[in-house]
Amino acid sequence: MVRPNQVLILFAHPALEKSRVNRHLIEGIHGLDSVTVHDLYEVYPSFHINVGFEQNLLLQHDIIVFQHPFYWYSSPAILKEWQDLVLQHGFAYGQGGTALHGKKFLSAITTGGDAHAYHREGHNYFTIRELLVPFEQTARLCGMEYLPPFVIQGTHQLRDKQDLARHSKDYLRAITALRDDTIEWEHLRRSPHFNHNLDQVIKTQEASHRG
Numbered sequence: 660m661v662r663p664n665q666v667l668i669l670f671a672h673p674a675l676e677k678s679r680v681n682r683h684l685i686e687g688i689h690g691l692d693s694v695t696v697h698d699l700y701e702v703y704p705s706f707h708i709n710v711g712f713e714q715n716l717l718l719q720h721d722i723i724v725f726q727h728p729f730y731w732y733s734s735p736a737i738l739k740e741w742q743d744l745v746l747q748h749g750f751a752y753g754q755g756g757t758a759l760h761g762k763k764f765l766s767a768i769t770t771g772g773d774a775h776a777y778h779r780e781g782h783n784y785f786t787i788r789e790l791l792v793p794f795e796q797t798a799r800l801c802g803m804e805y806l807p808p809f810v811i812q813g814t815h816q817l818r819d820k821q822d823l824a825r826h827s828k829d830y831l832r833a834i835t836a837l838r839d840d841t842i843e844w845e846h847l848r849r850s851p852h853f854n855h856n857l858d859q860v861i862k863t864q865e866a867s868h869r870g
């Protein structure tokens with residue numbers, strides 16, 4: 660029996676009680692084996708991050724996910740604090756800093772702006788991939804493979820429960836496939852976003868049995 664990948668979700672939402680989308684996504688993956696959901700605002704309401712604990716957590720996982728709403732073209736503040744403190748020289752990068760080498764990194768974000776807004780002609784001008792470059796390069800510097808991000812856009816227009824349920828199901832599929840390594844890696848690496856076409860990116864049950 661092949662050991663499943665251990666997936667760590669570093670979750671950051673400063674007002675979970677007001678969240679619609681991220682709350683749904685987190686609830687959808689609750690209790691999955693080999694998936695650790697680590698809610699940073701819940702654990703560190705005063706931002707006093709326990710660096711040793713966080714580094715150990717990283718060591719115990721193969722796939723690191725930053726899940727958060729997109730705030731000012733970046734993450735909520737605690738995730739920046741977490742990066743500044745936890746990704747230390749000699750641990751994550753620099754001489755002897757190989758702790759994260761070979762792991763995979765995924766950004767899972769929700770944006771108020773819709774897909775059209777994130778184009779040269781749209782009012783955010785830059786694409787999501789461009790705006791996520793600091794995360795991509797952080798992952799690269801730490802020796803991790805940066806995967807195309809899982810992105811849900813136009814959150815204000817997600818009106819009904821069906822829309823939310825569809826995204827939540829996609830997220831569950833994505834996280835489960837990362838855990839079980841049922842990913843068509845070459846397809847994924849060519850995709851603009853992880854959830855651009857999940858049916859191509861995730862192996863069907865039959866194909867994964869064939870190996």
Ligand SMILES: Cc1cc2nc3c(=O)[nH]c(=O)nc-3n(C[C@H](O)[C@H](O)[C@H](O)COP(=O)(O)O)c2cc1C
Pocket residue numbers: 672677678679680681682727728729730731732733769770771772773814
């Ligand atoms: C402080 C703040 C900053 C935001 N910045 C952006 C932004 O830069 N781009 C964007 O598309 N949406 C932005 N939004 C909208 C959020 O991304 C959106 O409300 C969120 O993804 C919805 O997820 P939730 O229901 O889990 O809160 C911002 C919202 C807040 C409160």
